Amino acid sequence: MKSFLDENFLLQTKTAERLYHDFAKDMPIIDYHNHLPPDQVLNNINFKNLTHAWLAGDHYKWRAMRTNGVNEKYCTGTDTSDYEKFEKWAETVPYTMRNPLYHWTHLELQRYFGIDTILNGDTAKAIYDEASEKLQTPEFNVQGLLASRKVETICTTDDPLDSLVHHKEYFDRTEQGVDMFPAFRPDKFILIENPAFASYLQRLGDIVGFEINDFDNLKKALRSRANFFAANGCRISDHGLEQIYASEFTEEGADKVLKKVLSGTSISPAEEVEFKSAILHSLGVMYSELGWVQQFHVGALRNNNLRAMRELGPDTGWDSIGDFPQAQAMSRFLGKLDEFNQLAKTVIYNLNPSDNYLIGTMIGNFNDGSVAGKVQFGSGWWFLDQKKGMEDQMDVLSNVGLISRFVGMLTDSRSFLSFPRHEYFRRILCNLLGNDIENGELPNDIKWIGQMVQDISYNNTKNYFGF
CATH class of the missing domain: 1.10.2020.10 (uronate isomerase, domain 2, chain A)
Known part of the structure; x- marks a missing residue:
């Protein structure tokens, strides 16, 4: 009987042990998506x-x-x-x-x-x-906690309305410790059905210095904020949407929908999706022009408990997996951008395990040979951020894509104590590959497969995001 959580935790074979201890264990960490508070990093609390x-x-x-x-x-x-x-x-x-x-x-x-x-x-x-x-x-302190896990780079998740004051001050320091970059999260300017949408536009207009009273000005304002983010080290966007929106749209139609909302007029579900499709496509074009990576976390059914939402607010533990249709809209969104060579590097994270093969095959439609692994199937997310969920995601990616080009793990966490999740992921990865070697399903080429482990753990991420 093995001891609980010993040095070979989750490693079932001698080959898995070798892959982990000789290749994965000491690799640095790039955590390219999390929700860590940048002020706590700045102040090193x-x-x-x-x-x-x-x-x-x-x-x-x-x-x-x-x-x-x-x-x-x-x-x-x-x-x-x-x-x-x-x-x-x-x-x-x-x-x-x-x-x-x-x-x-x-x-x-x-x-x-x-x-x-x-x-x-x-x-x-x-x-x-x-x-x-x-x-x-x-x-x-915060820097000590990060250093103890060999964290090299973190990317926080930031609102376009954010002043980035903590990032700017941190960036200007001569001795920083871990590298910290912002990531652009403009969802509140996509979800037009939100009762607070008009107030968000008002705040955005106050920041950029002009009134956002039409679709063109909204695009200009978001581009202004994206340029500001880029000047402060940002190279990633992120979206947490139920699904990607990609209905037929015209900018004239989106403008009419926006003006109806600003005038207090209700809009139809079709108009809502038309606006979302138009602004999301515009953002996708912008990300390509900026050379950013765009990320999409799809599939969460949020705020299910209305009483808890009223009393406690969002992000307090009342969300679950949703069953939204994903394939057609995702194909149209990626395809429309790709058609005119405007598709940025893209990472898609799936929350519904029944859609794993859907996402795994979708990414192959738009990997055009320009960049290794240009469109990625992101690691197991949220409810799938566990042993079975990560194994399933890696199995699907192995079967229908190239796991060797995978950009690996991230914490998606608000806690500075969550970085052992990278170790957890690396042990699971090494166990999968080690078992395949010992079963004769992969050759006993430790040098090559060890390199693959290091690539997935760190090198692919560094190269893909350009850190």
Whole structure:
């Protein structure tokens, strides 16, 4: 019987062990999509305690705690102490077995704090005290946490309305530590059905210095903000949409829809999709002109619990996998850009596992030989960011594409303690390849396959994004 979380965790064969320890383990990390707060990187903060570092904003943990019967006050409440919240999480941990949270929790305790004790209600106080004490020391500030996992580059996710003040100040420093770049997330200017849409346009107009009263001015304003982002190191955009929009449109039609909304007139579902299709295509053209990589996270059904949305707001743990049609619109969107050589490098992340082969084959339609892996099937995302989900994504990509050109893992996280997820991914990758070698399904060419492991872990990412 193997020990839990030993040095060969998730590695089932000697070849897998060799691939991981000799090739993957020591590669640096480029985390090209996350939601880390840039002000905390700039100020190189120390977290007050383990709850602040680990539980604040973590809707994965909140969701598990609620399922375990924990009262909401221990998740998002303000009338309970930090330790009380941690204790409720510790009491929940034993009930998360076979959920990736169980693995991540103990990986993070081991990798950052050297704590290999199993977390539960009985061990909570000792673990909390030890980790919280360490978090107060200089080597456990934000830069220290990142350096301990060999994080080289991070890309945050930023609103076009953002001043990027923290990125700018950080970029101007002579000694920065990890490289930090912004990423452009303009979804609020696509989702025209949002009641706050007009107010977003007002704020955008205030920033760019002209009124956004038609479609052309909206395009100009977003381009102005994109240029500003590019001047501050941005080279990536990102979208979190239910699906890609690509109905027939004209800019004149999109302009009419926009003006109706600005006048307070309701629009039809068809008009809504026409506007979304027009602005998304315009953004795609812009990304190509800027030389950026565009990312699309598709398939999430968000804010299902209306009572929780009203009381707690978005991103608090009430989302799930959706079943939106993806193929035709995705094909039209990518195809319309490609037709006129305006398709930027593209990464598509899928949340519905039934669409894995759809995405895996879709990317091959637009890999035109100009760039290795120009259109990517992104790593397992959100509910699929776990062992089976990552294995399934890599199996599909292997079967219908080239996993050797894959740009690998990212955290998509708000926590500075989440970087062992890269290790988790690398162990799963090495196990897949090691098993194939020992089964005779791949040759015992350790030099070549070891190089492939390093490429997927780091080199492909560095080359693809140009870091």
